[in-house]
Amino acid sequence: MSELIAAHALTRSFSVNAGMFRRRRTLRAVSAVDLTCERGDVLGIVGESGCGKSTLARMLLGLIAPSSGTITLDGEDIRNIGRRNLARRVQPVFQDPYSSLNPRRTIASIVALPLDVQQIGSARQRRKRAIDMLERVGLPSRHAGSSPGQLSGGQRQRVAIARALVMQPEIVICDEPTSALDVSVQAQILNLLLDLRREFHLTYVFISHNLAVVEHIATQVAVMYLGRVVELAPTASLFTNPQHPYTRALLASVLTPEPGLGIPDTGLGLAFPDPLNPPSGCPFHPRCRERLAHCSATRPQLGRTAQGIVACHLYASSAQGPSA
Amino acid sequence: MNDVVLDVQGLSVDIATSRGSLHAVRDVSFDVRRGETLCLVGESGCGKSMTALAIMSLLPTAARRTARRFSFLGEDLNVAGEQRVNDLRGNQMAMIFQEPMTALNPAYTIGDQLMEPYLHHRRSGVQQARERAVELLGKVGIASAGQRLNQYPHQLSGGLRQRVMIAMALMCDPELLVADEPSTALDVTIQAQILRLLADLQQELGIALLLITHDLGVVARIAHRVLVMYAGEVVEEGPAREIFATPHHPYTRGLLACIPTPGRTVRGGKLGSIPGVVPSLVGAFEGCGFRERCSLAQPVCQRTVPVHASPTGQSWRCIHATIAA
Numbered sequence: 054m055s056e057l058i059a060a061h062a063l064t065r066s067f068s069v070n071a072g073m074f075r076r077r078r079t080l081r082a083v084s085a086v087d088l089t090c091e092r093g094d095v096l097g098i099v100g101e102s103g104c105g106k107s108t109l110a111r112m113l114l115g116l117i118a119p120s121s122g123t124i125t126l127d128g129e130d131i132r133n134i135g136r137r138n139l140a141r142r143v144q145p146v147f148q149d150p151y152s153s154l155n156p157r158r159t160i161a162s163i164v165a166l167p168l169d170v171q172q173i174g175s176a177r178q179r180r181k182r183a184i185d186m187l188e189r190v191g192l193p194s195r196h197a198g199s200s201p202g203q204l205s206g207g208q209r210q211r212v213a214i215a216r217a218l219v220m221q222p223e224i225v226i227c228d229e230p231t232s233a234l235d236v237s238v239q240a241q242i243l244n245l246l247l248d249l250r251r252e253f254h255l256t257y258v259f260i261s262h263n264l265a266v267v268e269h270i271a272t273q274v275a276v277m278y279l280g281r282v283v284e285l286a287p288t289a290s291l292f293t294n295p296q297h298p299y300t301r302a303l304l305a306s307v308l309t310p311e312p313g314l315g316i317p318d319t320g321l322g323l324a325f326p327d328p329l330n331p332p333s334g335c336p337f338h339p340r341c342r343e344r345l346a347h348c349s350a351t352r353p354q355l356g357r358t359a360q361g362i363v364a365c366h367l368y369a370s371s372a373q374g375p376s377a
Numbered sequence: 378m379n380d381v382v383l384d385v386q387g388l389s390v391d392i393a394t395s396r397g398s399l400h401a402v403r404d405v406s407f408d409v410r411r412g413e414t415l416c417l418v419g420e421s422g423c424g425k426s427m428t429a430l431a432i433m434s435l436l437p438t439a440a441r442r443t444a445r446r447f448s449f450l451g452e453d454l455n456v457a458g459e460q461r462v463n464d465l466r467g468n469q470m471a472m473i474f475q476e477p478m479t480a481l482n483p484a485y486t487i488g489d490q491l492m493e494p495y496l497h498h499r500r501s502g503v504q505q506a507r508e509r510a511v512e513l514l515g516k517v518g519i520a521s522a523g524q525r526l527n528q529y530p531h532q533l534s535g536g537l538r539q540r541v542m543i544a545m546a547l548m549c550d551p552e553l554l555v556a557d558e559p560s561t562a563l564d565v566t567i568q569a570q571i572l573r574l575l576a577d578l579q580q581e582l583g584i585a586l587l588l589i590t591h592d593l594g595v596v597a598r599i600a601h602r603v604l605v606m607y608a609g610e611v612v613e614e615g616p617a618r619e620i621f622a623t624p625h626h627p628y629t630r631g632l633l634a635c636i637p638t639p640g641r642t643v644r645g646g647k648l649g650s651i652p653g654v655v656p657s658l659v660g661a662f663e664g665c666g667f668r669e670r671c672s673l674a675q676p677v678c679q680r681t682v683p684v685h686a687s688p689t690g691q692s693w694r695c696i697h698a699t700i701a702a
Contacts, residue, residue: 101564102535205654235420235591240635240648247645262564265594269637269644292639306569308594309638312617316573316598321566325534 056128057256058113058143058224059089063122065108069329078329082108084280085122087355090273092223095250095257097271097288099264099303103328105280106260110228113258115139126224141171144217148229150209154201160187161197164215171220186215190245207238211245218249228260243270264307268292276300279328279336286361296363299337335366343367382553382585383432383470384408387445390427390436399659401427401440403609409553409585414576416596416617417589419606420632422655425589428606429557432587433472434462450552468498471546475558477538481530487541488526495548513544517574536567543575547582554579557589572599593636597621605629608666609658615691625685625693627671665695673697 063086068077083105090096098106111117113124115131124131131139144167147153154163165183173179184194190211201209210230217225227246231239247270249255261267267274267288274291276284276299284297295301306319321340326332332339338348345366355364390402402424409415417425431442434454447454449470454462466472471494474480482490491513492506499506507526514522517540530538539559546554559575560568576599579586590596596603600617605626613626624630634649642648653670656662665671668678677696686692 101566236593236635237420237632237651240650243637244647244650247647264565265637265639268639269642269648272645288644302566306566308565308569308572308592308598310593310597310621310633310636311638312597312600312621314598316576317569318573319566319569321570325536325567 055092056089057092057094057126058258059125060086060109060113061123061125062087063109063112063124064120065105065112065117066120080329081280081331082328083112083119086277086280086282088275088282088285090224090256090258092256093254094273095259095271097267097274098258098260098277099262099267099274100277101303101325102262103279103325104277106262106277107228109277110145110226110258110260113224114143114145114226137171140167141220142222143224143226144220144222146210146213146217146225146227146230148232150201150206150213150233153213154209156201159198159200160192160204160212163201163212164219167216167220183215183219186219187212190215190218190249191241205238206234207241210234210238210242214242214245214249218253218255221253222255224256224258226258226260229262230259231266232261232263239266246270264304265309276303279326279331281336281364282355282362283337283365284361284363285355286363290360294360296358296360296368297337297365298341298343298367302340302342335364380410380412381408382411382450383587384446384448385432385444386447387443388428388431388447389443390424390431390440391443392437392440394439394659397659400662401609401658402431403658403662405604405606405609405611407604407611407614409587411552411585412580412583414579414586414588414599414601416600416603417587417606418591418593418596418603420591420655422608422658423606424609425591425606426557429472429555429587429589433466433470433555435466435472464498467494468549469551470553470555471549471551473539473542473546473554473556473559475561477535477542477562478530480542481538483530486527486529487533491526491541491545491548494545498549509548510544513547514541516547516578517541517544518570519544535563536570539563539567539571540574543571543578547578550582551584553585553587555587555589558591559588560595561590561592568595575599593621593632605632608655610666610694612667612695613691613693615687616689619687619689619691623687623691625687625691625697625699626667626695627673627697628667629693631670 063083065083067080067082069080070077100106112119161180161183164187165179168179184197192211231242259270271288274288275282278299284300295304302319302321305317320342334349334352338344348366353364353366355362358368386406388402388405392399392401405428419425430436436442491510495506495509511522514525519525519540560571603617603620604611605613607628613629624633631651651670656666664679665682668674682694682696684692684694685698
């Protein structure tokens with residue numbers, strides 16, 4: 054097993070204002086997350102807004118520090134790697150290509166910036182590498198002198214991808230990279246990401262709320278709910294045989310373009326829990342159709358099943374690990 | 378045919394820009410009947426939202442609407458004055474916007490905002506309006522509605538806010554409901570709930586629903602009829618089943634091939650994609666708007682493009698009467 058990037062008991066809390074005259078409260082955006090991603094894999098992370106996906110991504114990039122727990126890259130704690138060296142190996146592609154590119158710089162200088170920061174090669178070599186990478190992602194060199202404002206959303210996202218790849222990183226953390234794009238452009242970007250992965254032997258952590266996209270691109274999928282991973286499995290088994298009731302509800306709510314199937318009843322109810330005051334026991338129990346008597350009392354631990362890893366009392370008999 | 382609620386023929390919207398006139402909507406025709414859901418689908422910039430705003434007479438001041446026919450419940454709105462349109466809007470024709478965060482006023486309680494159209498259009502007393510608001514909040518699935526009336530929008534989740542928006546649109550029993558991307562800003566689980574609610578209410582109340590979306594998954598599940606728009610024009614229309622089973626226009630076919638769909642696309646394989654970009658809609662435009670991105674384009678595509686129709690009620694604007702699959 055060649056685990057490339059891994060999170061161990063990763064937790065991040067934020068202190069938030071609850072109101073002018075109230076005490077500050079602690080919001081746990083990510084709680085005790087254990088994840089591993091092997092070299093060459095595409096780890097998809099799915100969940101509703103507020104489940105901690107983006108906080109996790111920012112921690113994996115080293116942009117924010119965990120409150121507790123560690124992240125390892127090839128077995129080494131990223132705190133010991135240093136910001137600049139980490140940036141050589143882990144690069145981001147963000148959701149919004151309108152705000153993630155500096156509007157006052159040219160495309161070529163945006164893509165060359167990581168090389169400038171790392172002081173790789175001469176200015177001429179850096180520009181050459183930037184232009185080569187732009188061509189590789191499908192932007193002809195005539196665009197090199199354009200500013201982001203002259204490009205379409207899809208072209209901008211290509212620039213963001215070129216900027217991430219110009220350092221030849223091992224891992225690219227993609228946080229909703231196609232969510233702001235039209236479907237025809239989304240397909241182009243997904244095709245590009247899959248081609249680049251093969252060509253440069255990349256590993257992706259791919260965060261998205263779009264389950265169809267994740268099913269298409271990911272090899273492993275982690276489902277998050279209220280800051281925790283509730284299920285982790287290879288893509289094929291997660292989508293054909295979801296274990297956790299939340300995963301099942303999430304998959305049931307996907308509207309595939311098949312007329313006549315009608316609109317599914319997810320059975321999730323209206324109550325999305327308050328992340329400042331998460332439910333006791335299993336965080337999903339208030340919305341769960343299959344809850345058991347003790348679901349509100351004890352939180353299920355992640356346990357191994359035939360499919361993958363799941364945190365649910367329904368599988369407690371087959372699960373191993375300490376019972377809380 | 379007194380079932381027709383809205384009948385629009387030859388609708389165009391032109392926007393004055395510094396570079397000339399931008400033809401955002403070009404010669405769009407459709408009708409919506411009682412109890413029917415008509416979906417306008419297309420990518421950004423195709424003119425679908427402008428069509429919705431034109432119907433609601435909410436276009437920005439730089440935009441000009443023209444239509445050969447624009448009739449609502451038999452009344453010609455081409456000649457209706459501003460006062461008449463104000464009487465209809467929020468009353469017999471209502472709209473749901475995409476962003477429930479920005480469409481609700483943060484400074485007023487949801488009760489105030491729910492009651493406002495009712496008080497205005499029905500000239501009713503506050504007590505009556507309040508009862509109606511409670512009734513509709515219950516209908517859109519919000520529990521303890523009486524207490525919710527005193528809450529402010531920020532105290533509600535995105536899904537609840539969108540339910541409030543729906544309730545607000547229904548306050549005066551509209552005949553026509555225009556929903557512009559009503560579920561796009563929501564999570565998938567909430568999206569399914571909101572669409573289910575809309576579909577149920579539409580059936581129950583017999584409303585004509587014009588739903589605007591970019592999401593073909595939503596269209597497939599909710600639409601009776603579909604209009605596919607591209608570059609300001611309707612390129613294909615027909616019953617939802619036919620559009621998805623036998624899409625004729627190359628753009629519709631391309632769009633469907635772009636979506637990763639289990640069973641139809643190979644996981645990790647190449648998705649279909651449409652090369653190129655949408656043409657500029659500024660200035661005079663002739664021929665098929667899709668021709669520069671189309672693999673089946675011919676020189677004649679630069680001239681006026683015919684409309685073909687199938688016996689199943691599908692029609693498409695293309696030089697090709699049939700396309701070999």
